[in-house]
Amino acid sequence: MNEEQIHRDAWNLYFELRQQGKSKSEAVAGAASECGRSESTIWEWKKKFNWDERESIRAATINQKVEERLNEQLVDLKVQYLKLLNDLIFEVLEERRSKSRDAVKIKSIPDLERVINMALLLIGEIGEERTEEKEEAEYDTELLQEIGRKLIEERKKRRGHDHLH
Known part of the structure; x- marks a missing residue:
């Protein structure tokens, strides 16, 4: 028996039901109902056209995407x-050059170091082992949250300032 459109339609229904979390039996029953065929016919097609293998391949492809x-x-x-x-x-560096007190809210060199380390971590310049050691020794979650809030505030201020000019 060659695979025809009715078989492909049944397979697609079966696969869709499996992706929705249905068991194999439930998916076969659903496909049988939709296609107007008996469950035993769908089970035969499932075996004949290697639906289990096709399901694995398609699911892997979807997961990869x-x-x-x-x-x-x-x-x-x-x-x-x-x-x-x-x-x-850069604001911190500019503040240090201009001696301005308004530009940045980082209060200490360790705070600046933490910001730099976060930037390095994001670009992959700090290895996992060092990061884990640093987290235990130096990183204060509240400080990181505060820096995050400040970063967002500064960005909003700049956007507002940029739109005015």
């Missing part, structure tokens, strides 16, 4: 955070 999209989103997020951190670092 989802992972690629997530990786792209993660990279975009890292780029945004890195830009914020770089802006903050």
Whole structure:
């Protein structure tokens, strides 16, 4: 028996139901109902046309595409955070040069070091082992949250300032 359109339609229904969390039996029953065929016929097609293997291959392909999209989103997020951190670092440097008190809210060299380390971590310049040691020894979650809030505030202020000019 050659695979025809009715078989492909049944397979697609079966796969869709499996992706929705249905068991194999439930998916066979659903496909049988939709296609107007008996469950035993769908079971035969499932075996004849290797639906289990096809399901594995298609699910792996879908998972790979989802992972690629997530990786792209993660990279975009890292780029945004890195830009914020770089802006903050350059503000600190400018403040040190101009002796201005208004530009930045980082209060100490260790705070600046933490911001720089976060930027390096985002671009992969700090290894995992060193990061874990640093987290235990130096990183204060409240400080990181505060820096994050300040970064967001500064970015909003700049956007508002940029739109006025």
